[in-house]
Amino acid sequence: MKPYAVITGASSGLGKSIALELAHRNINLVLIALPYSGLPELSDFIRTNIQVDVHYLELDLSDTKSTYQISDYVNNKKLHIKYLVNNAGVLSKGFFTDLSDRFILSQIAVNITTPTLLTKLLLDNLKASAPASILNISSMASFFALPKKQVYGATKAYLTSLSHSLNKELKRDNISVTAICPGGLNTTSWLCYQNRCMGWLIRKTILNPEDASRIAVNAMFKKEKLVVPGVVNRCLMFVDKILPDFIKDYLTNRELKKLNVSKT
Template identity: 40%
Template sequence: MQKLRALVTGASEGLGKSFAFELASRNINLILISLPNSGLPELAAFIRSNFNVEVVYFELDLTKAELFEDIFKRIKEMHLLIDILINNAGLGNWSWFEDKSIDFYKTQIDLNITSTVLLTRLFLGHVSKANHSYILNVGSLGGRFIVPRKQVYGATKSFITYFTKCLQIEQSGSLVHISLLSPGGINTKPELLVLNHSLKGISKATILEPDEVAKEAVEGLLKGKREIIPGTLNRFLVILDSFLPGFIKGMIIKRKLNMIS
């Protein structure tokens, strides 16, 4: 049986790197995309030497959408068929809206939204309609809840949720399986480790490690789950949110704002 092949964006660190390891451990060949000078060649070499899988990589700035078609053209010329697309690349922030520049928000929107939409479209034109294929779009619980100081990030993840759920309906009955990953906080970068370490109570308990999120996400994706929410507590909070009246949610948000002002 021919091995599956997965394309992972934002693969050089954090959750993307954990996706690469998790997929390789399942004997799935890889195409990795990340920024230049982010350690991608070293990661590819490490995976090749420790797992029996093929690894191809492209160092690419995913805010440059004009390069996407060329990447898929090169993949086709290499006679590689992609079975799994993991749209993981993204840019977060924890800041007041006026504290970030226009360029920052343009980059965030291009990376979080535009790259996901265009790569998904190219992937659907690439796959064999006769075989099973898989798409995992990385959203966030931040797109479901109102989170102060995550205004644009949360909005981009709300877009990913809407976009993914629409595609699931459009592709129902086909062999394309589309999943939405909706994680809470993840310890993906040193600065987040410091921030998350300062949290207390329920907020701290919702934080997960990237390797456990990647494992649960890939398992859910290959089983055809429509939405994957890692962590028992996070799933409980989503259920609880559906029962809370709007005025109580507003009070909680205002209290959070006062705490961080």
């Protein structure tokens, strides 16, 4: 029986690109995304044009009950899960003082609670399908202190750390865990416009989702632990390690002043 991959946040952006990448590699899919996000149409397209089996669930992953619904669906359908892609995430959208309590809790639920709990619930299935793999979509924001991305960066730091620990712990079960930490992605029309307005260096850190998905899937198949896609992104990681704190503080404060000016 052909294996299945569970992909969260699969209706657009990187999640959609990963779904298409895996389908082209003859892997059946269980796609998860919000209601009214185009998931039925994407599933039909993949079935018709790539000819793999596709199941889909339209769920709000900020509700913890959704992870149990995914697990129950997989078990009831007796699907063999060989790959789990924790891609769903909520981006940051402002200064910490301006964020509502509800937004922060929703962001933590989607970015932390859902991938953690879903991994736990599907673990026995993954073990039964071993060798198996988990791909966690983290972010370069997990390594930096970034204005207006405070909660987002913290949630991604958690996911990166969790991936490292689980990769060691699950090795005995023949399950690999890969964390990919991209920079910016051209996932929506608004982000494409916003990214084009950035400085030259920032623009060089940004990837198209098709390129990022290919890198991510290849890394998962190779059982790599941590991947930072893009030469410029890897250079920035190196520079951050060698820069003194006072220079990093100066650069951060300069960006904060710019943001405060644009806010007023």
